[in-house]
Amino acid sequence: MTERRTLLRAALLAPWLLPAVARGAACAGRRVRGAGWADALRRDLDAMADELTRTLRPWAVPDKVFVPEAYGLRTGELATPAIRRAVDACAAAGGGIVRLAQGDYVSGTIDLRSGVMLEVAEGARLLASTDLKDYPERRARRPTVQDSNMGMNQSLIFAEGCTRVGVRGKGLIDGRGTPDNFPGQETTGATPGRPFLIRMLDCSQVVIADIRLKDSPCWMQNYLNCDNLIVDGIHVENQANHNNDGIDIDGCRRVIVRNCFISAEDDALCFKGASQRPIDQVLVEHCRLYSTCNALKFGTDSQGDFRNVLVRHVEVGGPAADMRAMKRRKADGGISWETVDGATVERVLVHDAHIVRAESPLFLRLGDRGRVRPEQARPQPGRLRRIVFDRITGSDNGRRGSFFTGVPGHAIEDVLLRDVDLPMTATTEPAIRQQDIPEAPAGYPDPHMFSPVMPAYGLWTRHVRRLTLQRVRFTTTAPDPRPMLLAGPDADSPCTP
Template structure:
């Protein structure tokens, strides 16, 4: 075990190839490994069982055979909003069915989905967003959330609230035409006025989004907030046209599957949040590719609600390749980033069999104390970040920053296992920041670039973390680098079974 003694200012512990900090007096690594493997083994079994249960039970809801088309409701292709909405309303009133956009282009403003309606954009058809903001009336959520008070986003192309059995499907395309020329605005961590989302679904159950292609939202592509039984399967998302171009944002949802998806996003590709102040629980992400100029897979930054019981497996993630569209850098800021800074608990997460490439920081954990909630609410205490597993993670062509995990004084990250890690990093092109100079910055916006472009270790730097277990961990540098592979800062307790 490697632990920091505040009186002696040095580490003591088992031999850990590359772990720097004054190693002396090996302890029994075998007993500590057995303890670490026990909780991680139980967690993996639990999440495998959860995944099997979700796979067995979370199926697309049965759509009634009725079909409604905008052509029967006075379609005007120059602005099809009224005809599409007429078809949606008639479909819902009849007891549900499919609203089919069969062929050609349908230019539209906001469409409000109703319970029992599957909106289908067929192969050869396109749902095209109007570029006139007046065609996007505001839909203010009935239930206040942190997203409303801090982001103020109430416009979208497709909107639903309080629905059951709704969906979007088809082999066609939804095009947001969200270029900066059509929808100007600045990069922001707050409000995004004048830039609608493409899809915004709130407080709904049995939501299915399958097969559809989406591109070029003015802001986030999809936001699912406080939904239950959410199935996202086989979608293709290209969102590299504007600022804040997230791929998928899932906030406070229970029983979720994301599978067989391909996403390339200017901002976070697959992002979980807690702004709904409801827990996100029982999530399976598999057989997908997530590429981003920011974070490929992430929880945060809004972390008021909890995230737990998440299994990520068989994924390829990182930055966009030279063949993909990108309006910024080719390197992702972070590969997998789990963050809690607003009081939420993040726990019981396994990432297994992931290939990470073109990421400045392939792995990032942050426990902070920003405490952002709704204005009328009391500031919460710091949350918890614990029981996190990274297992069989590999990849190359990553950046020079290095991965890092950091909590804050008196609030440590707890119980983290890295096993079978093989990641190649770029060598530093400039001096690394001295770890003694890295601020605690508890209230700062959490992102892997928050401290320095060159962190103290080319592989992994850790601080304020308890029960960190490293098994068969290898970080390689593709060129000469004077930094250590692994470096532990203050308040660190780790086992290195390298």
């Protein structure tokens, strides 16, 4: 098998590296602006990560233990009433542990309270009831875009306005969310009749640790407008139904996600802005994130800003052949940063990431959908800027290619790719011509939005300003008629200083 290799070294790009460029010349012969801002950003985010690691610790759980068996649980009965009584007693006592420790507990909605740590001990299982009547609606006191768009108000574990709350343990929470139990269509809107497994709104000091989570009827976890959130050491397999996200973090501040394994039918680790609150100060490290949609993502709901985010030492992409998968295919996107509803996305750094089995390893999209609550005015397009991909490797990726695109009048700004080595699958099929790619400003943003074969096998850009490449290489498994790099209209030619 032959291998096509083209290497961008620390020198100006020569014109022959950019065949068929529609607009924008190669860097040779003109002054190139550097990306010194990226080194300052790295220092700032390293300092942020150190501060989060030092100060964001799990809250001290009182050693008082409450078990459902002491509150009326009988063998063979639905455990919900006894678990609720244990939670109430725990909260009334000033907090502690509600422990599920003896086999299986079948339950509907459990409302957590401040000071309560729900613990599923090793060998125990919390099994979601398969009767939708056991999930009474919990409507958010503070309406958000998620409520107006998804209309989802049911969950197995729910908390709102709590301080010091969490779920932990070496046991299993199984949502039993198959289509037979919870039927529904794949959708980008409402998901009626399919509860979330965990939903926490407007909470602070939230800890989710060590637990195994399996097969939610819909999203696995949703943390919306929470402060001081720790997700550590969890194992998630959400491969049973449509819209099976792994974890959704929406409008939260001071967040650590570390040591996690997530395999999801839909987005694996997804940040959102439907809360219309900013996401700020986020550290993601030492995680393995797999999805047949987007492995690591901000969007599509992007009403609140997303900034000061450091992702390091991760593997992202599609599920391997030996993993459970509802849909056996590559990830649509490896890392996808999207803003289409007015948010500013900035100061985001990913380094030491390995991208596997992704059709588009890297995807940036600045659009103009403008989705907000019905009573709110449509916002102007947001901004997508100061984005760094540093020390990115990959294997077994697809043929589509990575691409970055804004819309006319609103360009992505200040993007650095440094020490990137991404192999791609070659194709002999015709690629879409860049002049045929619609602007689609209000289109749903996903890497498959334009074509299965994009104009460049490595990276295509449009409406991007100040894109810098340093030691960047895309390779193909065989000869590919497409160029490695292609800069479309209103895009600076990618350059190395």
